Amino acid sequence: MAPSATPTVKLNNGVEIPQLGFGVFQVPDDETTAAVTAALETGYRSIDTAAVYGNETGVGRALAASGLPREELFVTTKLWNADQGYDATLRAFDAGLGKLGLDHVDLYLIHWPAPARDLYRDSWRALERLAEEGRIRAAGVSNFQPGHLRRLMDGTELIPAVNQVELHPGLQQSELRAFHAEHGIATEAWSPLAQGAVLGDPALAAIAARYGKSPAQVVIRWHLQLGNVVIPKSVTPARIRENSEVFDFALTDEEMRAVAALDRDLRTGPHPDELN
Incomplete structure (x- = not known):
């Protein structure tokens, strides 16, 4: 996967994010550097x-060792x-930035709404400040439901650029x-592949066989054609490469409907209203 071959999605503030990125959820810090290095060598530029x-420290080690220009990288934490909370958010951001060894991140997300804490609006004010200062290129959220988003956006000028959520064929979040x-x-x-839970479905197997691809590649392609930004995770170099080889085929409308069915x-993680 050449970096130039990866399409981008233009965010609502004009910043462009690679549509296919690399996630490091549940990767131990001491394994993260090797995994991210393999991803960068494959052509991924969004981490x-x-x-x-x-594992922010492990990510930072890989970024520093890559020799890649900072402007070629898109880093999310x-x-x-x-x-959460205004001052606590600013302190946490500084700590994360230090671990990454960077002077800014491209996208900073509030990880969960944590509604029982009722602090995400205060945290959002901190993200607005970080954006104004140029320390984050884009501000967003993760795992927010429509109700959380409506409350967050009530009275704010900055609309989240991204909402990162569990989304795969078994949980399509229409x-x-x-x-x-x-x-x-x-x-x-x-969790774009539902941690493998959907990959054994006969419909995916049939589509994969038609193109000489794996079911995982079919699912990633489905995400891309929906317009989703997608961040599959793996620590295996061969799988990291396989997940990137999704730009040489396209699903038909009928195949997209078969995946939609x-x-x-099916949730592999907690419901956003329940994690605090």
Whole structure:
């Protein structure tokens, strides 16, 4: 995958994010550097981490060792629930930036709404400040439902550029994606392969066989054609490469409908209203 071959999505502030990125959820810090290095060597330029993953340092080591110009990289990290609140958010951002070894990040996300804490609006004011200062190129959220988004945007000038949510053929979030489209928010999919839970479906196997691809490649292609930003994760170099080889085929409308038929409210993670 040549970096130039990866399409981008233009966010609502004009910043462009690569549509296919690399996630490091559940990758131990001591394994993260090798995984991110393999991804960068494959051609990925967008790396997604989070404070709670405990591997921002490992990501930073890989970025520093890559020798790639900073402007070629798109780095996302996230604010953890325990650090929500205006001042706490600013402190947490500084800590994460230090671990990454960067002077700015491209996208900073509030990781969960954590509604029982009721602090995400205060955290958003901190993200607005960071954006004004140029320390983040884009501000967004993760795991927000329409109700959370409406409350966040009430009275604010800065609309989230991205909402990163669990999204895969088993959990397609149609209502939420429609809300995003209405308000100019990009949809980014975490757990895009449902941690493998959907990959054995006969419909995916049939499509994969037709193109000489794997079911995982079919699902990633489905995301891309929906317009989602997608961040598959792997620590295996061969799988990292396979996940990137999705730009040499396209699903037909009928095949897109066959994947859409797999929607069944299948969550691999917690519901956003329940994690605090």
